[in-house]
């Protein structure tokens with residue numbers, strides 16, 4: 001349906017203009033491919049011998065991959081579509097599998113959770129496709145099977161080319177069959193332009209309007225905190241906040257704002273579902289006592305990286321009080337491998353001069 005492809009092309013250019021930029025040369029092939037896909041999806045499924053081909057968009061951080069697939073999703077004139085972020089995917093499957101009654105039937109519980117997640121959609125947009133361990137590998141392989149069976153087209157973004165998924169040599173071989181499937185089934189598009197657009201988002205006011213971009217990174221006791229009306233919590237404000245299946249100690253809750261200590265959030269056994277629960281209830285999260293991540297535990301670093309991912313994806317405001325989390329990190333390669341995404345996101349936060 002050429003008119004649908006043309007409408008999607010126009011939609012991309014208008015969406016970029018609204019945010020104060022234009023489609024970058026490295027994004028053009030993806031825009032074209034997504035426009036063609038929109039045209040294919042406009043045809044009734046029965047007119048196709050096979051569903052439209054899947055698409056795998058990859059590149060380094062801040063190249064506008066999420067923007068591309070979100071804009072595509074928003075412009076698709078159908079209800080038979082789903083958009084998922086990596087973290088939602090694992091949370092939903094986990095919830096489905098641990099729901100009462102599902103416990104003794106682990107395998108089919110996964111399939112049921114997948115069925116619910118895919119519903120009657122013809123297209124699934126999965127932002128930030130990565131895999132860290134054997135459990136992820138299993139769930140992603142299942143997702144592929146479900147999508148194949150149900151003739152659902154998958155559009156996904158990643159920071160890795162398919163062969164680089166699951167970089168941990170301990171687990172990489174477990175993922176090889178899925179990598180082969182990706183290489184056969186998906187059209188792989190590299191959008192590695194020269195620029196991390198996040199680093200210049202503040203210069204584009206329309207882009208900086210996202211709530212996440214109004215966050216801050218401040219040293220303790222900074223007057224900027226007071227200027228924001230963020231007085232340090234009094235001991236009497238200490239309370240607890242509901243997270244996922246647990247309560248977390250908070251230093252204060254003030255309307256849509258929650259104030260937590262780094263220790264309490266990132267150095268205890270919290271996980272992504274807890275951050276998602278906080279992001280659903282609050283629009284501002286103040287985290288104080290932030291150490292340089294080089295001094296945090298490995299788990300603390302990973303939790304903080306996940307928290308920043310969730311805050312950015314859910315567009316909540318993050319105010320970090322303490323040290324610059326990234327100070328001194330570049331010296332140690334093993335610390336930085338998973339943190340380039342965090343660094344790109346934190347570059348959007350304001351810092352007092």
Ligand SMILES: Nc1ncnc2c1ncn2[C@@H]1O[C@H](COP(=O)(O)OP(=O)(O)OP(=O)(O)O)[C@@H](O)[C@H]1O
Nearest residue numbers: 021022023024060061062063064065066067197198
């Ligand atoms: N062509 C462009 N010119 C300028 N800014 C852009 C362009 N495309 C996207 N952006 C903006 O760049 C920022 C980062 O984009 P986005 O979040 O899509 O990056 P990403 O590739 O998904 O990064 P990551 O891999 O870290 O998730 C967003 O604020 C987005 O609006």
Ligand SMILES: [Mg+2]
Nearest residue numbers: 065066128157
């Ligand atoms: Mg992204």
